Each structure stands twice: as structure tokens, then as C-alpha cells.
Amino acid sequence: MEMPRPDDRILSRKVDLVDRLVRLVGRGAVIDDPAAIRAYECDALTAYRCPPLCVVLPETTEAVAAVLHLCHEERVPVVPRGSGTSLSGGALPTADCVLLGLARMNRVLEIDTVNRFVRVEAGLTNLAVTRAVEEAGFFYAPDPSSQLACAIGGNVAMNSGGAHCLKYGVTTNNLMGVRMVLMDGTVVDLGGPVFDAGGLDLLAVVCGSEGQLGVVTEATLRILPRAEDARPVLIAFSSNEVAGACVSDIIRAGVLPVAIEFMDRPCIAACEAFAQAGYPECEALLIVEVEGSPAEIDDQLTRIRSIAARHDPVEFRAARDADEAARIWLGRKSAFGAMGQINDYLCLDGTIPVSELSAVLAGISTLAKDAGLQVANVFHAGDGNMHPLILYDANSPGELEKAERLGADILRLCVAAGGCLTGEHGVGVEKRDLMEVQFSAEDIEAQMRVKDVFDPHWLLNPAKVFPLGASRARRIA
Numbered sequence: 051m052e053m054p055r056p057d058d059r060i061l062s063r064k065v066d067l068v069d070r071l072v073r074l075v076g077r078g079a080v081i082d083d084p085a086a087i088r089a090y091e092c093d094a095l096t097a098y099r100c101p102p103l104c105v106v107l108p109e110t111t112e113a114v115a116a117v118l119h120l121c122h123e124e125r126v127p128v129v130p131r132g133s134g135t136s137l138s139g140g141a142l143p144t145a146d147c148v149l150l151g152l153a154r155m156n157r158v159l160e161i162d163t164v165n166r167f168v169r170v171e172a173g174l175t176n177l178a179v180t181r182a183v184e185e186a187g188f189f190y191a192p193d194p195s196s197q198l199a200c201a202i203g204g205n206v207a208m209n210s211g212g213a214h215c216l217k218y219g220v221t222t223n224n225l226m227g228v229r230m231v232l233m234d235g236t237v238v239d240l241g242g243p244v245f246d247a248g249g250l251d252l253l254a255v256v257c258g259s260e261g262q263l264g265v266v267t268e269a270t271l272r273i274l275p276r277a278e279d280a281r282p283v284l285i286a287f288s289s290n291e292v293a294g295a296c297v298s299d300i301i302r303a304g305v306l307p308v309a310i311e312f313m314d315r316p317c318i319a320a321c322e323a324f325a326q327a328g329y330p331e332c333e334a335l336l337i338v339e340v341e342g343s344p345a346e347i348d349d350q351l352t353r354i355r356s357i358a359a360r361h362d363p364v365e366f367r368a369a370r371d372a373d374e375a376a377r378i379w380l381g382r383k384s385a386f387g388a389m390g391q392i393n394d395y396l397c398l399d400g401t402i403p404v405s406e407l408s409a410v411l412a413g414i415s416t417l418a419k420d421a422g423l424q425v426a427n428v429f430h431a432g433d434g435n436m437h438p439l440i441l442y443d444a445n446s447p448g449e450l451e452k453a454e455r456l457g458a459d460i461l462r463l464c465v466a467a468g469g470c471l472t473g474e475h476g477v478g479v480e481k482r483d484l485m486e487v488q489f490s491a492e493d494i495e496a497q498m499r500v501k502d503v504f505d506p507h508w509l510l511n512p513a514k515v516f517p518l519g520a521s522r523a524r525r526i527a
């Protein structure tokens with residue numbers, strides 16, 4: 051993958067820039083030692099690495115504003131970073147950038163259970179939001195599998211989803227407001243703790259903008275009352291396609307579980323070895339979770355059992371207790387890590403209409419066979435958000451490129467099926483040159499004009515999201 055050539059004028063001024071940054075935020079908040087910087091050279095798309103010019107770890111919105119103002123004046127690119135769990139290279143630095151890490155901004159600022167919101171700093175982890183409100187009987191719904199590590203600022207930037215988003219929606223459906231710093235250092239507040247704010251819905255533009263428009267320093271999030279009870283059920287099938295057809299039928303019947311997750315045989319084996327969750331022996335497995343009162347749970351399970359029966363399941367088993375339920379979810383949420391212990395892989399993130407699940411799963415296995423590579427599937431099936439994991443050997447020359455070519459073909463298949471290039475992991479560097487598969491030149495130009503408004507010099511998170519040639523031409527020195 052091509053990265054932009056670093057600006058030699060910036061590289062030659064490193065000492066002076068670091069000195070000025072230290073004066074703004076203090077020595078303890080700036081890392082310029084080449085060995086220490088290496089911790090920030092990549093995110094979870096580890097195939098690509100590039101140490102930044104230096105790292106700044108501010109603790110306040112004012113410090114973020116001061117750093118951005120300086121970088122704007124000096125025309126130095128800035129890459130915002132939460133916890134670095136992006137799977138699309140969204141937080142990959144360039145050699146001439148200041149990497150702005152938000153991890154030290156991790157306080158809970160306000161909890162309001164009457165108006166049902168929580169206001170937090172951007173570096174707080176996703177899981178810590180729920181932890182902060184669970185004693186009061188509430189939770190924060192979007193739950194990426196990386197929720198122990200990933201930060202709310204990163205979730206906002208990527209419009210992150212998770213297993214339980216089928217019923218409650220993704221980040222954009224649970225985000226009420228942000229405080230954000232523009233590239234020139236201006237601080238803006240968008241939305242807020244009431245249900246609707248006046249003016250244009252700029253919050254919806256910012257959510258999912260992948261750090262292109264501003265640096266989020268605070269977020270106001272909707273919290274929901276916890277259901278009385280919840281129960282996952284395991285439904286095992288003899289093929290991927292049959293499991294896919296069952297998902298479509300559950301949704302078609304108007305049943306709305308909290309989650310419908312899919313795993314195929316290679317993923318079931320990896321997760322079972324990791325979590326001893328008691329997954330059945332089968333080709334494809336659905337984890338379907340329903341919630342409510344005991345009567346509501348029984349009613350939904352009865353309906354789901356009768357729909358599943360039409361697809362001749364190998365097994366249908368509801369979790370017997372909270373411990374078994376926790377192990378079922380531990381296995382699913384550890385899928386990427388468990389797979390990574392066995393094999394190198396490229397994790398894709400295409401979204402398709404749920405009605406196309408069966409056909410696209412069959413298409414993926416044909417493409418994989420033709421490419422001579424193995425693909426494992428684990429994904430949020432209820433909302434059609436697929437995560438084919440392309441297994442390859444990173445030590446074998448040419449294998450990564452081969453895996454990337456297969457990945458591009460699978461994403462083209464998703465778009466052709468009426469879906470899109472990304473459900474929740476973002477475009478980042480990984481899919482920027484595939485944008486033309488989904489968008490016309492006019493569409494891309496319109497999106498770039500939005501960036502022009504927020505960041506006229508194209509300094510924020512360079513070389514991401516837009517095709518490299520197009521964004522390089524836009525950069526104003």
C-alpha cells in the first residue's frame with residue numbers, strides 16, 4: 051500500500067516543533083524518543099506501520115485546541131488516536147505527523163439518569179461508560195467486541211457497532227452531542243443533552259467521519275434502562291447458507307432479538323478453544339439473544355424455535371444460567387483475538403441486505419476457493435454486517451497482497467449485492483482506493499467538499515478515507 055511522501059520541511063523542523071509542543075502541554079505530555087514512539091506506529095491493522103514525527107497526549111480540551119492551533123499555523127498534519135484498535139488503519143500515522151492521543155482524557159463528567167445521558171471525555175473506554183451507570187440500572191448500548199479497550203472518541207469517529215446494535219442501533223443512534231476541536235483550534239459544541247438540537251444535524255456528519263473533520267474531546271451519550279433479563283440461545287446448522295437463510299426468516303417474521311451473531315466452523319473451533327463456551331459441533335452457529343421479562347423471553351424463544359425448525363437445525367439450546375450466557379458471549383467477543391492466535395488474517399467489514407446473506411456467503415466461499423485462500427466468518431448477522439477473516443501467512447512473500455486482492459473482490463461482491471464497503475470498521479487506509487467501487491466521482495467530490503469546509507488545508511488524518519490521488523491533490527501547503 052502506498053503512503054504519501056513525508057514533507058521534508060516538517061521533518062527537518064522536528065526539534066523546534068517538539069520544543070514548542072512541550073511549551074504548550076508540558077514535557078510529560080510529549081513523546082519524541084524514537085524507541086517510545088514505536089508504540090504508536092500502527093493500530094490493529096498491523097500489516098502497515100509508520101512511526102509519527104512525535105506523540106502528544108493532552109489532558110484537556112484547551113490543550114488539544116492549543117496543539118491543533120500550532121499545527122495549523124505550521125501546516126503540520128495531525129492524526130487523532132483513541133486506543134488504536136482500528137482495523138482499517140484509521141489511526142495509522144504518517145512520518146511527518148503529530149499523533150494526538152486522547153487516552154489521558156478519560157473522565158466521566160456527568161451522569162443524569164432522569165434525562166438519560168452521560169457526558170464523558172473522548173478517551174474513556176466504551177465498557178467504562180456502562181460500568182459508570184450500571185449500578186443505577188442503566189447501560190450504554192453500542193458494544194464493539196473491542197469494548198474493553200476502544201475509546202468513545204474512536205467509536206464516534208468510526209460510528210462503531212457491536213453485537214447488541216441490532217435492537218438499539220449503532221453509535222450514531224446513541225450519540226447526543228460532542229465537543230470537538232477544529233483543525234485551526236476552534237472549539238465547537240454540536241448537539242447536547244436534549245433529544246433534538248436546532249440547526250443542521252452536523253452531529254450526524256461528524257459521527258463516522260473517521261477523524262477527518264475535527265478532534266472529539268467530549269461526548270454526550272444516551273443511556274438505556276437495563277432489561278429485566280436476557281438469554282442467549284445457540285442454534286447450530288449444517289451449512290453457512292442455511293444459517294444465513296434462518297437469520298433472514300427471523301427478521302422477516304418481525305421478531306427483534308437484541309443480537310443475532312454468526313460463526314462458521316473455523317471460528318467456532320478457535321472461540322471454543324479460547325473460551326470453552328460449549329459451542330455445538332456444526333458447520334455454522336447462530337447466537338441469538340432475546341431480552342425482557344421471563345414471559346417475554348419465553349414467547350420470543352418459542353417463535354424463534356419454530357422458525358429455526360424449518361431449517362432443520364443440528365441443535366437448539368438456550369443458556370441455562372448467567373455463567374453459561376457469559377461464556378457464550380466471551381467466546382464470540384474474543385473471536386478476532388482467538389483467531390489471531392492461530393493464523394494471520396485480514397478482517398473485512400462489508401455490509402449487505404439481510405435478505406442476501408445466504409447468497410453472499412456462498413459467493414464468498416467460491417471467491418476464496420478460486421483465490422486458493424481460506425476464509426473464516428464471524429459477524430453481526432442480524433444487521434447484515436459481515437466480517438470475513440481471510441487467513442494467510444504473513445511470512446510468505448506475496449500472501450498479504452493475495453489476501454488483499456481477495457478482500458477487494460469480496461467487498462465488490464457486497465456492494466453488488468446492494469450493500470456497502472464498511473459497516474463499522476471504517477474506510478481508513480484499507481479501503482480508500484475502493485471508494486470508487488461504491489461512489490461515483492461526483493459523490494466523492496461532494497464528500498471532499500465537506501472536508502474542505504472543516505479542514506481547508508487537509509491536515510487532519512491525511513491519506514485516509516478518500517482515494518490517495520484525490521486527497522493528495524487537495525492538500526494545500
Ligand SMILES: Cc1cc2nc3c(=O)[nH]c(=O)nc-3n(C[C@H](O)[C@H](O)[C@H](O)COP(=O)(O)OP(=O)(O)OC[C@H]3O[C@@H](n4cnc5c(N)ncnc54)[C@H](O)[C@@H]3O)c2cc1C
Nearest residue numbers: 132133134135136140195201203204207210211261266474
Ligand atoms: C478485536 C477487535 C474487535 C473489534 N470489534 C469491533 C466491533 O464489534 N464493532 C466495531 O465497530 N468495531 C470493532 N473493532 C474496531 C475498533 O475497535 C473500532 O473501530 C473502535 O471504535 C476504534 O476505537 P479506538 O479508540 O481504538 O480508535 P483508534 O483506533 O485510535 O482510531 C480510530 C479512528 O478514529 C479516529 N479518532 C480516534 N479518536 C478520535 C477523536 N477523539 N476525535 C476524532 N477522531 C478520532 C482516528 O483518527 C481513527 O481514524 C474491533 C477491533 C478489534 C481489534
